[in-house]
Amino acid sequence: xxxxxxxxxxxxxxxxxxxxxxxxxxxxxxxxxxxxxxxxxxxxxxxxxxxxxxxxxxxxxxxxxxxxxxxxxxxxxxxxxxxxxxxxxxxxxxxxxxxxxxxxxxxxxxxxxx
Amino acid sequence: xxxxxxxxxxxxxxxxxxxxxxxxxxxxxxxxxxxxxxxxxxxxxxxxxxxxxxxxxxxxxxxxxxxxxxxxxxxxxxxxxxxxxxxxxxxxxxxxxxxxxxxxxxxxxxxxxxxxxx
Numbered sequence: 001x002x003x004x005x006x007x008x009x010x011x012x013x014x015x016x017x018x019x020x021x022x023x024x025x026x027x028x029x030x031x032x033x034x035x036x037x038x039x040x041x042x043x044x045x046x047x048x049x050x051x052x053x054x055x056x057x058x059x060x061x062x063x064x065x066x067x068x069x070x071x072x073x074x075x076x077x078x079x080x081x082x083x084x085x086x087x088x089x090x091x092x093x094x095x096x097x098x099x100x101x102x103x104x105x106x107x108x109x110x111x112x113x114x
Numbered sequence: 115x116x117x118x119x120x121x122x123x124x125x126x127x128x129x130x131x132x133x134x135x136x137x138x139x140x141x142x143x144x145x146x147x148x149x150x151x152x153x154x155x156x157x158x159x160x161x162x163x164x165x166x167x168x169x170x171x172x173x174x175x176x177x178x179x180x181x182x183x184x185x186x187x188x189x190x191x192x193x194x195x196x197x198x199x200x201x202x203x204x205x206x207x208x209x210x211x212x213x214x215x216x217x218x219x220x221x222x223x224x225x226x227x228x229x230x231x232x
Binding site for chain 2: 036046
């Protein structure tokens, strides 16, 4: 039972354009969502998070949007840079019941072309 | 920047051998997680600890895997006996859970141990 799904295994965009990565979840108990970025041979690095009491969180070039009714979140990167090329993982947690354990999506490989 | 440290970074061994992976969490973090990444399963949670006590190890094959925290600065994941299907990258992560609010800060990951069982 895949509770967090990233349906696009890969995404390719041009430098300077917007990258939009999508994530869907099924567990209505999830109330905290995160995006991690992973380079080869390194561990995932935290990028940005959002609590279920919000629908948007912004940090520099990165913005995460949460649509609770659709059980959908997305990560926008504007403008995209070649250094953003990495695998992006969406993760979710049900804080009250699971005490911060994360459930991850399968990841999306983002390639930003110069 | 504080980091989660994992050793060894790479391990190649033969089937049946014991494998021990180590993790030094970030000082001050009260929760430690073990994840496994495979091509087929993505990142899956194996076990996690809070204040050194095991909270959930339901993701681990119990007959061959064991996870412990002998002290606050060391977490270990052991496989005995190892099998080829255990080949994967094993990540340790640590985080701080704020009990009163039931909120946690993001988990921070180590760079993983790439395990190959021949």
